[in-house]
Amino acid sequence: MNYAFADRTRNFTSSAVRDILTVIQKGNVISFAGGLPSEEFFPLEQVQLAYEKVFASGTGALQYGGTEGYLPLRVLLKERMKTKGIYSEPETILMTTGSQQAIDLFSKVMLSPSDIVLTENPTYLAALQVFKAYEGQVCAVQGDDYGMDPQDLENKIKMLKPKFIYVVPTFSNPEGKAWSQERRIAIVELAKKYNVLVFEDDPYSEIQFEDRETYQSLASLDQERTHVLYTSTFSKTVVPALRSGWITGPKEVIRMMAQAKQASDLHSSSIDQQALYFLMRDFDLNRHIALLSREYYQRMNVMRNYLNTLESFSFTEPKGGMFIWVKADKHLDMTSLLHEAVNNGVAYVPGSAFYVDNPQKNTFRLNFTHSTPENIKLGMMRLSEVLRRVEKVM
């Protein structure tokens, strides 16, 4: 039978992430491709303890829950965000299945076909997939190491009348960069001036390599809580399997998203949400995240030191997050090289998939959190071999 799928499926891209996960599962390949946290630091005992508390609370814990999510958890999230200058109320927080679902539900309530979304370029590829799945038109805003270029942003807002602007301002995926304070202020001012919503995706900001640096979230700059949607998750800082993300923002938008979520899946796992509540209540998350940041900093250093030995490759050292974004000689196509790299026992993500348009094929993304320092050394040696071979040919 010939299945007549919906028009929107024409925009489904055969996903790079899926191919990546397939690569990871091959035994001998050291993968810098995924965006996985390190299993070594998962607080297994603490997580287990949290689930035990859920079950100790009785059978009520196993019943259906509300669409918005477990209320005591939303209260704790409100308090945690407050320490970062983000003001919310439990009613303006919606629990989601990872922050990926926050992107999906927001797009579902905002995007009609041909509506414009402005993004950085490159940007998070699974967000691009969502915007395209709702038949949105994605347009790239120019930017540099400090963030989006406010002039180009203003021009494109005026010209294209976008539905919203999607950004990952702190330790972005894939570039690992952190926006300057000026640029943060500029985008929020432009959003308010032209009444455009900003969707701030913030999964990485807590993984920070310099104690003294503080990065103000765009949401904290939107004092009236009218223009910025803010989403985050504990997938990178605690454990991914909890699949508990959340989003906060203007009440009207959150309420509409809750309606969308009710039809989408009624509610996310409430056992997981209750466990996360006990984890936040009883476990020193900040200390755990500080430990994680130190360990990941070491891993990043190992990777950076190897990269420094390679000529014709440039990168900016990240100050946090999970990725190093590398540019090779401009004649190199890192997509065609991937096959050779995997054959040599190492994987990365070619940069092309992260671009809205004009992909720079000479770019690639390396993840430094999932592999041990020893494996990073080994994997970087394998990668170096492949890259040196290419350099020689060039």
Next chain:
Amino acid sequence: MNYAFADRTRNFTSSAVRDILTVIQKGNVISFAGGLPSEEFFPLEQVQLAYEKVFASGTGALQYGGTEGYLPLRVLLKERMKTKGIYSEPETILMTTGSQQAIDLFSKVMLSPSDIVLTENPTYLAALQVFKAYEGQVCAVQGDDYGMDPQDLENKIKMLKPKFIYVVPTFSNPEGKAWSQERRIAIVELAKKYNVLVFEDDPYSEIQFEDRETYQSLASLDQERTHVLYTSTFSKTVVPALRSGWITGPKEVIRMMAQAKQASDLHSSSIDQQALYFLMRDFDLNRHIALLSREYYQRMNVMRNYLNTLESFSFTEPKGGMFIWVKADKHLDMTSLLHEAVNNGVAYVPGSAFYVDNPQKNTFRLNFTHSTPENIKLGMMRLSEVLRRVEKVM
């Protein structure tokens, strides 16, 4: 700020289910409104034990998982479905956040605006919400106690060229009815004759009050596995909080849905899926479901006996599932009566919300699984008072 939501949000209905859940939370109201299983029979210890096994398997259990879901669980589901004559492979099974998400993802990959969906009338209201959220056009097919009328179905297939047919053939929500074998065969034959997909929503069939009766699923009648999508869940038979539903069907459709799911939420809770795996492996689910069915049968009996004392109300005794569907005198509007009922300490769902069109306002749905037999008695007395008061006025 005035938020410019997507066109599809115009079809978001302010949800009856949400209002119902709000009612439930008011302390003194005995609610027959929701579709909740009874907490008394939740196998808490077994569920807890299953989670312990997940954590005992190590930190790997807490990492990101694949979009399709935990493979060993899909293998067990394949085997379980096989005992019911439904043939699948792990690759043609997609794990979802409850079966609600299966309806959502299927609609996402099938429905472009104005595409037609054929349904029973009345039918599951949260499915109607999904079809409308994707701007589908829902058209009702005529039916009776035995299921959809094949003649009307064939006419409407020819006339309207639907994208798919949505049905709950076994102990339907809201009517609680079970289709006859003839009607089951007829719909699958028509689906094949006209190449239309059938979406079989089957959350209730295992809750059965007569041991000897067997109801063949439509999926088991589709031997080639080309025309029927089949979704189910353990929310009603084990615990809702697991939020683990699944769907099986033609490989091409399942693969497209997996792509949609990847963008929607990457994957459902993998801790919950792993726990469900251990639960299926080590716990006698069939025995538990048999116990549940006996207990629910008793509760249904208590409710039915009360209903029998009321004149001007008619209903068909359900042979399984969770609901009794009641018709009052045709002049009665059960929506307007709800307020009075809640004031008298009892809630039900007015039938109107379940209709595609031409709502019969004199109908309402009663759930008999969530309340204890004692509370069913008390609640039915309260409902009887309200209804008798109305009967007297009539």
